[in-house]
Amino acid sequence: MARKRRGNKQFEARQIQLLRWRFEKARHEVDDHFKVGKLPLEIDMIVIRRTRKKKRAAARLPRLFAYFRRHNVMEIKTARNPLKLVDLLKLQAYAWLYMQKRKIYSIAEITATAVVHHLTPTLQKALPALGYRPFSAGIFRCDSVFPSYLISLEDLPDELVPEELQVFSNSARRQRVFLSCLGRKDKKPIMDAMLDLYESEVNKLMALYETSPQTLRRHLEAIGKEKVIAAMGGKKRLIKSLLVDMSPAERQKLLAQLNGNGASARQSSKSKAA
Numbered sequence: 001m002a003r004k005r006r007g008n009k010q011f012e013a014r015q016i017q018l019l020r021w022r023f024e025k026a027r028h029e030v031d032d033h034f035k036v037g038k039l040p041l042e043i044d045m046i047v048i049r050r051t052r053k054k055k056r057a058a059a060r061l062p063r064l065f066a067y068f069r070r071h072n073v074m075e076i077k078t079a080r081n082p083l084k085l086v087d088l089l090k091l092q093a094y095a096w097l098y099m100q101k102r103k104i105y106s107i108a109e110i111t112a113t114a115v116v117h118h119l120t121p122t123l124q125k126a127l128p129a130l131g132y133r134p135f136s137a138g139i140f141r142c143d144s145v146f147p148s149y150l151i152s153l154e155d156l157p158d159e160l161v162p163e164e165l166q167v168f169s170n171s172a173r174r175q176r177v178f179l180s181c182l183g184r185k186d187k188k189p190i191m192d193a194m195l196d197l198y199e200s201e202v203n204k205l206m207a208l209y210e211t212s213p214q215t216l217r218r219h220l221e222a223i224g225k226e227k228v229i230a231a232m233g234g235k236k237r238l239i240k241s242l243l244v245d246m247s248p249a250e251r252q253k254l255l256a257q258l259n260g261n262g263a264s265a266r267q268s269s270k271s272k273a274a
Contacts, residue, residue, distance in 0.1 A: 158173070
């Protein structure tokens with residue numbers, strides 16, 4: 001099977017997919033690639049709070065988005081596609097176009113947010129001139145008209161980064177997400193995204209951390225045993241690394257078990273032949 005090419009759009013699409021999943025669980029309405037004009041002019045994500053019970057809805061959202069109002073315009077940028085100055089200018093323009101299209105006349109109902117992997121030096125220097133000021137670690141805010149936020153994942157403290165965004169941050173955070181999601185059906189979308197975008201990393205983590213035979217068998221079937229073995233350097237290297245960690249007594253016990261299993265298999269084969 002040909003190896004999938006993972007382009008910029010694939011990373012962005014997965015991030016939008018996971019955020020949609022999280023926002024919808026919090027009873028918010030989500031619309032992605034919302035068109036506000038030709039060319040095409042489209043907004044990555046619109047998040048609308050559907051319930052008036054603000055406290056109940058906000059409690060189920062990550063703390064990172066506690067500032068959300070009724071209508072929230074979002075721009076998503078990944079590590080492979082950093083935010084540019086023009087993108088930040090377009091974000092506020094898109095918010096105005098969205099208000100016009102939806103006939104929203106109160107700026108108190110709007111927020112605009114750019115979620116990015118990191119900030120380029122050029123953009124960082126331009127932020128004060130654009131009215132963006134540090135709001136908290138990793139977050140900048142502009143109050144020129146309606147509140148506009150710029151969130152840099154790599155500069156956020158760990159406790160503020162929800163798992164859906166940790167996937168797109170760095171390998172250390174992905175490792176924590178892997179351990180949190182392993183074997184949990186309720187977090188399958190997150191694990192699926194990691195398998196799709198960071199296959200090699202996940203294979204190594206599988207081999208390093210997996211202890212449950214049943215769960216391991218299920219994941220090996222999904223990923224492919226040969227891929228996991230290859231990620232660990234091949235069969236010989238994998239076996240050698242395992243044997244080195246064993247005491248002489250443990251190695252003798254393992255060999256005895258293997259010999260016993262081999263003898264049982266041969267006896268079973270003879271019985272069937274008879």
